[in-house]
Amino acid sequence: xxxxxxxxxxxxxxxxxxxxxxxxxxxxxxxxxxxxxxxxxxxxxxxxxxxxxxxxxxxxxxxxxxxxxxxxxxxxxxxxx
Numbered sequence: 231x232x233x234x235x236x237x238x239x240x241x242x243x244x245x246x247x248x249x250x251x252x253x254x255x256x257x258x259x260x261x262x263x264x265x266x267x268x269x270x271x272x273x274x275x276x277x278x279x280x281x282x283x284x285x286x287x288x289x290x291x292x293x294x295x296x297x298x299x300x301x302x303x304x305x306x307x308x309x310x311x
Contacts, residue, residue: 244258251261277285 247261248258251258254261254264256264
């Protein structure tokens with residue numbers, strides 16, 4: 231197993247972590263492991279921005295948009311003035 235050292239941890243944050251660990255009946259090390267596991271699991275389950283937007287507004291109902299046919303051929307942008 232790997233180990234890490236966290237330097238320059240704010241004293242207030244360390245105290246809050248100690249209290250949180252004690253409230254769960256865990257050591258500070260175990261509490262940090264749980265927090266990191268939970269954060270990484272959430273990061274893994276995140277989807278793309280389009281999927282997150284869809285999920286947020288799906289309950290509002292959707293609209294059907296008519297997508298025009300693409301009849302024009304692609305062309306390069308013209309930046310001349």
